[in-house]
Amino acid sequence: MALRAAAWGLCLLGTLAAAQPAAPGASAATGQTSVDQGGVAWRSLTAPQRQVLAPLQADWASIEPSRKAKWLELATRFRSLPVEEQQRIQQRMVEWARLSPAERGRARLSFQESKQIPREEKQARWEAYQALPEDERQALAQRSKRAADRPAAAGSGAAASLSAAQPTRNASPAASASSPLVNPV
Template identity: 40%
Template sequence: MIVKLLRAAAVAAAMLAGVVAVAQSAPPKHGAVPSATKPSWAELTPAQQMALSPLKGEWNTLEAVRKQKWLEIANRFSSMQPGEQQRMHDRMRDWVKLTPEQRKVARENYARVKKIDKDERSAKWQQYQQLPEEQKQKLAADAARKRKAGAASPKPGDTPPSTSPAQPAPPAPNAK
């Protein structure tokens, strides 16, 4: 159970990296129809366009609440170190590549992990980090096998399949 929960935490952290999850976390209101909302891509400042460049292709289809959250990230982008900016762009590109179902699963994993006490989450991450590399690879392979098997016939109450890469990235510090 700890390993499974830890794996979910690593998956959520890797895919969402805190800020990406914040930008996409609010589900659309029931019955909401996606439509062009303000601001359009052309209305963004050059700095915002640069910060959000991986999202350019889908920006004009995003709901207002999602755009607002991405804009909050864009406003912090210039204060990030170059490595953090690159990581943010990489994660945005990864996010754009996900299917709507994979995004939903990632959001659910992130929400589940956020419910775990920060100290407990940190302790579980440390526990995971102490595992031998072979054990981490075995866990990743097992999770991939379960995803493939579960995709064909999900059962009520099952944990949703993960969208993780083979090696999880450590959670972002102070991710909100």
């Protein structure tokens, strides 16, 4: 369940960060920071940027420069967002920071997979999932949690997990609901 929430949060943050790509070399006067090859060091962030990105501080040094640029762009726009959106983003950042590197990788894969599925199919899967009795949804959540808690099998690369997670076109809505997606709306 935490992985599902993190995937949704990643989707939300990815959408926000991609909405306005960072301009390389933009001046600090615009609130954006130039990104060099090593990325921006935490100590070089402005106080407002550090405040917004605080949940990521412990991992900041290991974040790829391109991802840092997206986080910095989000920090730049953060104050202009509605308060509810700011709270949701901060909560998702805290959840993301708590994930292990393996869980983050699975969340990224899940996000990439969800981008490949047509909107209509996502909606159909969500509706099928919502139509399930509560006990079946809880059972699915438990299975999902156990699978997320299990370490990946040795030698099972991203390609294996991607192919195993691809939706089948002949599956019934109930079968599709066994791997529910977050509400696409």
